[in-house]
Amino acid sequence: MPELPEVETVRRTLNELVAGKRIQSVTVRLPRIIQRPAEPEQFAAALAGHTIETVERRGKFLRIMLDGLVLVSHLRMEGRYGVFPSDEPIELHTHVIFHFDDGTDLRYKDVRQFGTMHLFKRGEELELPPLNKLGIEPLESEFTLEALRGKLEKRTTRIKPLLLNQEHIVGLGNIYVDEALFQARIHPERTPDTLKPAEWKRLYEAIRSTLAHAVDAGGSSIKSYVNGQGEMGMFQHQLLVYGRKDEPCPACAKPIEKFTVGGRGTHICSKCQPPAGSK
CATH class of the missing domain: 1.10.8.50 (Helicase, Ruva Protein; domain 3)
Incomplete structure (x- = not known):
């Protein structure tokens, strides 16, 4: 399972790849990855038209910050993200695809299928599971x-x-x-x-x-x-x-x-x- 250094590295590289991109539509190919909202169709509809502003991290979770929304993603054992041209063939075990309006996709691939995604309004993600009970960040000033x-x-x-x-x-x-x-x-x-x-x-x-x-x-x-x-x-x-x-x-x-x-x-x-x- 990726630990803090791996998730922080993913955060940094992913931020370079997707910050500023606008989501045109979302394809969910494995519904159980989506933990909130309950229906994948709601998840896809809520994200359409929103722009990714930055990618942050809380513990081992990625926080994909959009205009008004936050996507909380846990990679679990083998989850990974990658950006591809939209016309490039989709690899096996690709479960969620974020289609951008510039002709590229952010694709989530997970062989073990243990990863999770939760969608929140900005601000409420820290008050609800899975982030609400997390401890102190060991690389921040609060960790003394x-x-x-x-x-x-x-x-x-x-x-x-x-x-x-x-x-x-x-x-x-x-x-x-x-x-x-x-x-x-x-x-x-x-x-x-x-x-x-x-x-x-x-x-x-x-x-x-x-x-x-x-x-x-x-x-x-x-x-x-x-x-x-x-x-x-x-x-x-x-x-x-x-x-x-x-x-x-x-x-x-x-x-x-x-x-x-x-x-x-x-x-x-x-x-x-x-x-x-x-x-």
Whole structure:
């Protein structure tokens, strides 16, 4: 599933491709992608004649801002957008097509068919699902060391599932949580109430730096992710532990281990990230 760096990269490239374009009509080929309004025909009719002003992001969601409307889109596992000439053949698994009046299309393709689209009036999208319960943005000024500790410090459940919970901090997924915890030298099964001030500081800095570097690299293309222009991300070449089971730890050379935490595959160095209570 695309995480914050991948969705931010899609946002940036998509904004370059579609900002200022006017929607002439919309074709919905897989109705269940459309979650709001209830009927795909209403969705298509509401969008016709509107112009895309900009593309924004909230957590892992794209916010396509139109004149008076907002389209909230979640890519889920393998959703992707691309801009094509309207007369170009439509690829398999293309489920929603936005036809522009300049002879181009914005096409949404999703092999797994898990993506969602919600249409709102401007302003109401932040008050209703799926955006209304999202936590703080880790690359914005609101994300401070104090804010991180305030969200998690007193909790007694494992740190990794808490970091994955989008109601606390948005945009973090399995890849970047593993990377941040490794850089902070924190075992993923530690509980927040056991962390020392220096560990909180390391974790805060690791989250910020890991995400910022990933955005600069265009995200990580682990499976099928590409940006809005069909280009792969490059941050997978900088990953320190994720996907590197049995490879030497870059800090101490001990083999990277993989096990499950909260149902998610988890990569650590057991020497650099000792469990709570170990010496």
